Amino acid sequence: MKKALITGVLGGIGSALAQSFRENGYYVYGLDIRDTDDHQADQLIQFDLHRFSTDDAYRSEWKLKFYALIPELHVLVNNAAVQLLDGLDDLKLSEWNHTMAVNLTGPLLLSQHFLDQLEEGNGCIINIGSIHQQLTKRRFISYATSKSALIGLTRALAVDLEGRVRVNAISPAAIETDMLLAGFDGNQSALDELRRIHPVQRIGCPNDVAKMALFLASESSGFIHGANLTLDGGISSVLKDL
Template sequence: MKQKSILITGVLGGIGSSIAKMFKENGYFVYGLDIREEQADFVDKLIVFDLHKYCSDEQYRNEFVLYFNDHILSLDVLVNNAAVQLLDKLDDLKLENWQETLNVNLTGPLLLSQLFLSRLEQAQGCIINIGSIHQQLTKPRFISYATSKSALIGLTKALAVDLEGRVRINAISPAAIQTDMLLAGFDGNEEALNQLRMLHPVQRIGYPNDVAKLVLFLASENSGFIHGANLSLDGGISSVLKDL
């Protein structure tokens, strides 16, 4: 029986690495894309890759199209996980930050889905986009990020309709997940982090493994009727109306 394969963008991050470990444990060959180059035993083939440059530099994109066509001959699962979160109020928002956010969080997933479509279709595979609670509920300074994640969910639904039964595509929108990026935002303020935990009805924030388990489920044949969905993974926080 042929070994299944998965491609994960942002594979060295907290969520990406958990997804890679989960699929490797379940017998998949793991391709990982990341802007960084680090030793990672949970990735079978790590490819150093700049998703922003892939979207904005035609020569770079053409070089990687040839590379992917030569080195990834078949693919069962594409996980568009890589993201940037550049925060600014509207007064200070820089066009280059806006464009980088849209490239990495939205245009990149579109172009990779397009590139690997025929391989995924041949494998009766699927695409899974990692969204965010910010597609529905957001905060000040998250203009670029929230817009990109809202559009990613829109793209997921539009592609599901467009692809019909060729390739399944779904999204997962996590709330707060305990990653280095999240913890850096709290700058060691454990009290504030604990307040965030208590805001969630489950009384904790999510773990990267929570996301990985849901990705594995969506990739399984048992979820074959789930198509064009955006699954909320939020510990119940989107149901909370908090009194002042």
């Protein structure tokens, strides 16, 4: 049985990823900062990605734990992310650093740690980016920058690793999750407008991301390497008139 590791597994996209991979025959390890009995993974591991990225002692401790907990791995999905809204006037360095640690450094370090297992299993890395890597809006400085860098990391790893492990990214536009709702402060009329301006006339659902991740993990996508697949309902083609 193939093994998949999904970070941020308790979020909307993470839950859909875990459910889809399990339904397609994978054993799923899920990492999340929270702990609960209500999850879609085969095994939930409570883990602080921010501390792993910033605390040497914590990282050393978890590297040893990972060898025991996850000796075999075929797919690493770097899905965990934080979205702290900020404009340049009020941007706090601590929040910028926190965003980069979770959204960028964490995926790098986990990719580095699990490289041998992934190479041995002819595996792949899938980074969950965002439309904000290309198109953004006010007060998303830290988040947009981190996702832009994550796509750059995806390409750089693909070139660096050559044929050892495939590395790709998915950049979704609006996906109906708690993170999206928080970004709109629960403004339902704004969400309705967001649905209307997508050419497909809806915003995405977490399962849209999960289906694309499954495709990237499959042997059918063996020639896709260093790619960033846009999943946006056509919104990146829209020029909206005022």
